[in-house]
Amino acid sequence: MNIKQLIDASKKPELYAPATATMWDDPYIGARLLETHLSQATDLASRKEATITDTVNWILGQAPDKPLDILDLGCGPGLYCDKLARLGHRLTGVDISATSIKYARQAARKSGLKISYLNQNYLELDHDSRYDLIIMIFCDFGVLTPSQQNRLLAKVHRALVPGGVFVFDVMNEGVLATLPDPQWEASDKGFWRDRPYLALSRSFCYEEQGVCLSQHIVADESGSVDSYRFWTHTFSHETLHRLLWARGFRNISCHDGLLPDSDAHRSRDVTFCVARR
Template identity: 25%
Template sequence: MTHEIGDYKTYSLAGTDQEVRFITNVLNLSPGQSILDLYCGYGRHAIELAKQGFEVTGVDATQDFLDIAAQKAQEANVNITFTKEDMRELNYVQNFAAVINMFAAFGYFTDDENANIIKLVVKALQPNGLFLIDLLNRDWMVHNNLNRYWRHPSGEYVLTYKVELEKGIVTMKRQLINQVTGTKTQYQFVLRAYSLPEMVKIFRSSGLSVLSTYGGFDGRSYSSETPRMIILAKKNP
């Protein structure tokens, strides 16, 4: 389980175990079915899903994260395909029963590019496939501090985020520290924080129907007062 401290504690107290439990409950898939973890980071969710018998593919644009994910998957004795790829260039055709996109990994490009990513996700889904996306709740962010800190269970890696919001644009500064070597790798991202009506519009134009919207990994209903905006959608026939 990850450990989180500081002002971010109200945003996610769940940890990996509860997050994966939520993911498997809402997707309601059978072991052996295929899942794409889109921008998988260092594989927290992908590894746990693979342990449960799902066929998992992890895609991320950051090689450092993929290297960590591959190492941890090997230690966990699970077989996961990890691929370095820009989500704007996904090239899967009906490969997956579900695609998941966790922890604000969407919105880093122009509006047109972001909308096209959703179309590529739909293309990657099998008929009636499911898409689960976890987004920052823009309304909640206005009144809350989003800085966060994670320590990997092994203690080897620490990941910190500093987040600023202004006029719907989020600036996210991410730092990965190897506690053993002292190596620090820094990234800065700017992303577009979408409202729920905006996401519903993008989904509809891409061939997705929204099934449910949640405000947290505890399954609470979404509102302007919930820290997250987690949307479950289904590929239209």
């Protein structure tokens, strides 16, 4: 193991500096991530079932009371799609993780639910006036860079029918004051590898830009040192309103405190946003 390489990789990177690896195209990490999505012991990948049920009911309260055509962006293993389909809505779920989409398709077939799942990057979607409701849950919107956010909003606006509703959640500025302490893990086998590894995890704040970074440096006996970086943008109500208004959305509203406190976030740090085409 090259200690100097490990030290250099652990430093605070420049804003938006790319990582050397991603979770989504790694079959082993993808399987561990799916386990975390499905676990009822943590909210680190998906929220617990009771919270998902409450969120689904709240989301439907923002949309017309009729059978809806719904698009779930970043659907993961289909936990929201499943509940919405059981309520009589027509669902399309999109996720970049092949592992999650495979599970979602199998679960839908087993339950007899007609849900269309697409394994692709939602930034590549090209749908026109198709959906009554589009959702993007678990703060996925804030992971995108500003240019990607604008690109996505244009695609969402185009994909909604006139009067259609976009509901998504983000981290607000309160999270910048609550970054976790650095952590390290030495394991024979675990989340990151199926062989011995050392993982160094640390969060960094870019306060001027309202961005925080969760960085994980993983080294193993092969000598490789990989970085995994998860950028999160924070938003005020005013920033969300300006961003959405500029992309043609109207009737914009923001809502704090809808979720319970959890191991992934404080309730007051998550803002839900509703906007209409």
